[in-house]
Amino acid sequence: MNCKLTIQESDARIPQSKIAGVYDLNAPVYDIWGTLTESNARQRAIDLAGITDGLNILEVAVGTGLAFHEIVKRNPNGSNTGIDLSEGMLSRARKRLQGVGMANYTLSIASALDLPVKSSSVDILFNNYMFDLMTPENIDRALEEFKRVLKLGGRLVLVNMTKGEKHGSCIYERIYRMFPALMGGCRGVVLSGSLELQGFTVVSREYYQQMLFPSEVVMATKAA
Ligand SMILES: C[S@@+](CC[C@H](N)C(=O)[O-])C[C@H]1O[C@@H](n2cnc3c(N)ncnc32)[C@H](O)[C@@H]1O
Known part of the structure; x- marks a missing residue:
């Protein structure tokens, strides 16, 4: 059964x-939420990406590093x-990565709207649970940046x-209607249309639905 309540994509609060x-x-409790409701979709994204060793990989809005x-x-x-905007989330990602014991990564503060990354340099770009908290204008701006890099x-x-x-x-x-901050500002979006408009294939x-929480996993490529 489809959800009859429809919050508009313009309604980023x-x-x-x-x-x-x-x-x-949110950082101290984020992993509880991120594991209970989002782990299946996040894992699927990693598997779907087909990572082979030696690539240049960028994760935007890396959060506490659950995927990173x-x-x-x-x-x-x-x-x-x-990269991420929140130092609280990044400091948790740094702790998590200490356990991996490798040094071939960087974690830093930066915005999806102005990526400190060279054009046409990235093989795979991951981005989990960020567009659902952005205005349509910022969605387009971030997608332009993704396409550039x-x-x-x-x-x-x-x-x-x-x-x-x-x-369900x-x-x-x-919950979003009553307490948007409790949802981390996230509401449901469907991104395929914006991706196609920006020239992605x-x-x-x-x-995916986990603990009733609805997620989409989208794979797109940068076309000529
Ligand atoms: C819901 S959390 C998801 C964290 C992580 N991607 C995950 O799946 O566990 C949203 C994250 O997006 C980050 N974020 C929001 N807007 C951003 C922007 N313009 N640039 C970089 N990070 C951003 C927030 O700081 C937060 O860490």
């Missing part, structure tokens, strides 16, 4: 200027860059909170 503060506060530590393990001789034929692998397609998923839209879109 936490401005980018407040995101770092919100996630600094797995990416670094699969790309030990490549280059792995993680990816190599031709490079892969973009995204996970977003999406619109519910199965029974509406509960998260209800969408290769696949899969729907």
Whole structure:
């Protein structure tokens, strides 16, 4: 059963200027949420990306490193860059990566809207649960940046909170309506249309639901 409540994509309630503060506060408990409701989709994205060792990989909005530590393990001789707006989230990612015991990565503060990365240099760009908290204008701006930094034929692998397609998923839209900060500012989005408009080729879109929480896993490539 589809979710009948539909929050519009224009309804992003936490401005980018407040995101770092919100996630600094959420950081101590984020992994509980991120594991219980998002781990299946996040793992699928990593598997789908087809990482082979030696690539130049960028993860934007790396958070506490739930995906990044797995990416670094699969790309030990490549280059792995993680960026995020929140120092609270990044400091947890740094602790998590100490356990991996490799030095071929960097973690730093930067914005998806202005990536400190050379044009046409990235083989795979990961981005999990970020577009669902952005305005349509910032979604387009971040996608332009993603397209700029990816190599031709490079892969973009995204996970977003999406619109519910199965029974029970509406509960998260209800919570967002009342307490957007409790949802980290995230509401359901469907990104394939924006990707195509920006000139990406969408290769696949899969729907996942975990603890009733609806996610999409999207794989796209940068076309000529
Ligand atoms: C819901 S969390 C997801 C964290 C991580 N990707 C994961 O899946 O566990 C959203 C993250 O996006 C980051 N974020 C939001 N807007 C951003 C931007 N413009 N540039 C970089 N990071 C951003 C937040 O700081 C936060 O860490």
